[in-house]
Amino acid sequence: MIHTDRNRLAPRDIPHPEYANGLVELFKSCNVPSAFIAESFHNVSQSFGTQNDETGVYVWFHFLSKDIKAQNVDGQLAIVNRPKHERAPEESDEACEEDSEEIVDTAGVPEPQLNQANYHWTKTGVVLRIKESRKSPSTKSTSTPTSAPPEDPEVTLLCFGSPNALILRFERLAKMACYKDILDDPYMLLVIVVEEMHKLLDAAGWSVAWTFGPIETRTFENAQDNPGTAGNELNFAGLHNLAKHTIYLHENCGSALATLEDLRGFHKTTLAVPRNSSQQATRRALRYRRTLFQSTQRRLASLDQRMANMIELSFHLVTQTDSRTMMSESNAMKTIAFMTLIFLPLSTVATIFGTEFFHMSDDAPNRIQMSSDIWILWVVAGPLTLMLLIIWRVWYLDARARLGVDPKGTEYMGWKRLKKRFEGPYLKRRIIGRAMKGNNEGIELRNMP
Incomplete structure (x- = not known):
């Protein structure tokens, strides 16, 4: 016989003030393993454990998954974080820190409202206790048995x-199942838990994929039709949130596969040779669930790669937009420089003739007369201009050397090597090097067919 009143569906196994006392009583009455309770205190996201003692066989595990649902917002699918007051008490929240993966109680902490953000997790803890039936001992002749009466088998499942x-x-x-099948192999209850958790994880993966699909298509169309402005329409916060959801789901799927493999291994070890059809069906069901999780994992890996390509394309589009902006600004500067060059000769002549060295004669015909001290202008302006050109040349070569533009490497180091440029040995080596280079080029030309 199986006691349906022992199928407990409880809130999360965390010390919450609302139901902490009830959880303690439940843990004591069902002899829940201390390891399972410790996992709850340490926020363990994935586990699988077994225990065998006088009270029965215990099998437990924790399962963590993002619970994401896509909603229609302004005619487009989007992932929206549900407010806390709209969630069930057993639902959990992600920590407000973006890099944290812990599941903590964030009551009273305001949640950031970001595009495509979701901080909703579902963490399920399962404990299965199997207490085998105790048969009455065989009696001899007319002796009366003194042992305890036989006990019915018990299967207790805590979720x-x-x-x-x-x-x-x-x-x-509970309404339609045959209790004998469950007693033949109680592990089929865990198969049901694994199946429902896969549905939750798979639905979350599809929600992310359905949300990302239109964004991907729209970005490709903009990149093809309007490459210059496509970068301005991208929402990097939304893309990174979708990528983060995919990473979390991929991790959850891998953890679920590890739990499922441990469960299959324990089932094979406990029931090496299936004794009935229920045990065979459980083994086949576990193998089938593994293929479903593997399929979801491969789809999440593909989705993660698509998102990586999309983010890379988005950065290229933004870079292309910035390059076009810089080119436009460069063209504007070229226009200004060109207009300056047009009026530069006129302004130079006007400046020279506007000095005190030129003046109009008072006597008719009024002509421009040049002062005999005009040479002072050239004596002062000439060296200053030459000095300015030298400073510019030294700075230019030094800048090219720093950027690695000059193929001659460190030969030009600007003002740092200015003194060495005028030394005799250095000039001699340069002259000899250029002469040898010219000779080598001449030899190569002569050797050409």
């Missing part, structure tokens, strides 16, 4: 923080 779909699934199971 903490379960999604609503799992609750409805067990309610239907």
Whole structure:
């Protein structure tokens, strides 16, 4: 016989003030392993454990998954973070820190409102206790047995923080299932839990994919039709949030596969040779669920790669837009420089003739007369101009050397090597080097067919 009143669907197994006392009583009455309770205190996201003692066989695990649902917002699918007051008590929140993956109680902490953001997690803890039946000893002749009366087998399943779909699934199971099948292989209850958790994880993956698909298509169309302005329409915060959801889901799927492999291994070890059809069906179901998780994992890996390509393309589009802006500004500067060059000769002549060295004669005909001291202008302006050209040349060569533009490497180091440029040995080596270079080029030309 299986006691349906021992199928417990409890809130999350965390010390919350609202139901902490009830959880303590439940843990004591069902002899929940201390390792399972410790996992809850340490925010363990994935685990699988077994224990065998006089009270029965215990199997437990934790399962963590992002719970993401796409909604229609202004005619487009988007991921929206549900407010806390709209969530069930067993639902959990991601820590407000972006880089944290812990599941903590964030009551009273304002949640950031970001594009495509979601901080909703579902963390399910499952404990299965199997207490085998104790048969009465065989009696001899007319002796009266003194041992305790036989006990019916008991299967106790505790589910903490379960999604609503799992609750409805067990309610239907209690109405239509054959208890004998469950007693033949109680591990089929864990198969149901794994199945519902896969549905939750798979639905979250599809929600991210359906949200990302239109963004990807729209970006490709803009890149093809309007490459110059496509970068201005990108929302990098939304793209990075979608990529973050995919990374989390990929991690959750890998953890679920590890838990499923441990469960399959334990089932094979405990029931090396299936004794009935229920045990065979459980083994086949576990193998089938593994293929479903593997399929979801591969789809998430593909989605992650698509997002990486999209983010890379987005950066290229932004870079292209910035380059076009810089080219436009460069053209404007070229126009200003060109207009300056047009009026530069006129302004130079006007400046020279506007000095005191030129003046109009007072006697008719009024002509421009040049002062005999005009040479002072050239004596002062000539060296200053030459000095300015030398400073510019030294700075220019030094800048090219720093940027690695000059193919001659460190030969030009600007003012740092200015003194060495005028030394005799240095000039001699340069003259000899250029002469040898010219000779080598002449030899190569003569050797050409």
